[in-house]
Amino acid sequence: MTNKKTIDFSNIKVSCEDCSLNELCLPRGLDTQDLGRLEEIVKRSRPLRTGEYIFRAGDKLTNLFAVRSGTVKLVLIDENGDDQIIGFYFPGEIIGLDAIDSERHLVSAIAIETSTYCGFPFNKVNEICRLIPELQNQLFKLMSRQLTAENELLLTIGKKNAEEKLSTFLLSISSRFQAMGYSSREFNLSMSRQETANYLGLTIETVSRIMSRFQREGLISINRKQVRIINMDTLRNLSTGCLSTEKKTG
């Protein structure tokens, strides 16, 4: 409803060199000269509101994108209308890589809070890759890392029970916030219960119930989207299924 079909990049020149995310983002590991080449092709978006698309499944691949602020979800929709959130993306993270094979996006990228992003025209990235081997390596690594992340998610969804899924999820968010330089113990979940449930292969009721249980047992303090992790160690044990909720520490 609030979505727009077309994304108009502002023509503001982006300076990757001055960007606080450059050590997390695509330019990671590039020297000043190579950074300059990359900067020339980057376009920055206007702010998106919740629910707006960066790209839709079926769109032709024209850009790779880096989340610049906010949070973006990738959603896969099958012929039946079932949708599965396959990942949440935070600032500095790259999306669009899975479209390289078919040159068409098979998933949709949707902002789940006010967000901005940078776009890198894909054909130019391809050219620059030949000039900058380091960038080629960086892209390989990014895709490889994404594969690894999906492997983890597969293990979580396929083998863990609801309690293990939720604790794994909270710890994953926590460590990603830490990587961005924020607190690993206190943060705002940008995704709704519905989105969390979808991502983990659960229902919102189950997510809600287990969050409440974690709170009753003193593992976390949670109010709506505001989370504080109180007992990180027990949460870690729960996430691996080594410890049942009953016999928690303390």
Add this chain to the structure above:
Amino acid sequence: MTNKKTIDFSNIKVSCEDCSLNELCLPRGLDTQDLGRLEEIVKRSRPLRTGEYIFRAGDKLTNLFAVRSGTVKLVLIDENGDDQIIGFYFPGEIIGLDAIDSERHLVSAIAIETSTYCGFPFNKVNEICRLIPELQNQLFKLMSRQLTAENELLLTIGKKNAEEKLSTFLLSISSRFQAMGYSSREFNLSMSRQETANYLGLTIETVSRIMSRFQREGLISINRKQVRIINMDTLRNLSTGCLSTEKKTG
């Protein structure tokens, strides 16, 4: 027990040009000259028996591998000892790509029947990529395709019920056999019930029960690992959850 720690490549020169798989495998799209460059670095393995490793989680990434014959499973094992099969790989398919980021394998590759493979030293692949842009593209596409495959699996494991999972699985195997030039209606499952169940996030009992039900209802004929698909359309409907088993066609 039958596993060997070290893999000794035979020094037999491999000719990708004459290989029947070259249109499915890494060389896809390469011209004769480029093919020659790739051939120079390829080593072919001796036959592996069921249970033997191509690489183990934790091993340093030295080669990318192409399955040449047989079937290989990729297995992810977490700290808790839970393991999840994240894919089955048939002749022409490439494994090892997920290790590019950390330069260490995070999953293990295990033959599930007598299998052979080809190895491509990774550092040389990297070099050659700079000489042959087409190979670089090919690698990007392979990784991208792998991401897409994992997305599908996520949707299957996360959102489908047992019946939908099994029919999706059978159809996936069927179409991959077809892509290799074999029959899409009659084939041998190389994986055990245990492996199928693990892959789909089910138990062997459930897999067995639903296979039997499909047979009772005339969708397939199955005897141990020998499968014949009788009613492909209904199976297709089942896989998308559009049709319950009861109200099947006919």
Add this chain to the structure above:
DNA sequence: CGCGTCGTTGAAGCCGCTCAATAGATGTGG
């Protein structure tokens, strides 16, 4: 033939889902 492995089938139980009601948060207009 005996043994071990793999697959099938049955019965009972539990985890997470469905359905439903309530509470809290957010937004709008008067």
Add this chain to the structure above:
DNA sequence: CCACATCTATTGAGCGGCTTCAACGACGCG
């Protein structure tokens, strides 16, 4: 500022699909 509507989150009760536990059958190999 409050009344009202809407949306999200929480909590409870009951049910069902898949798992667990268990026994049996089929096949291969010594």
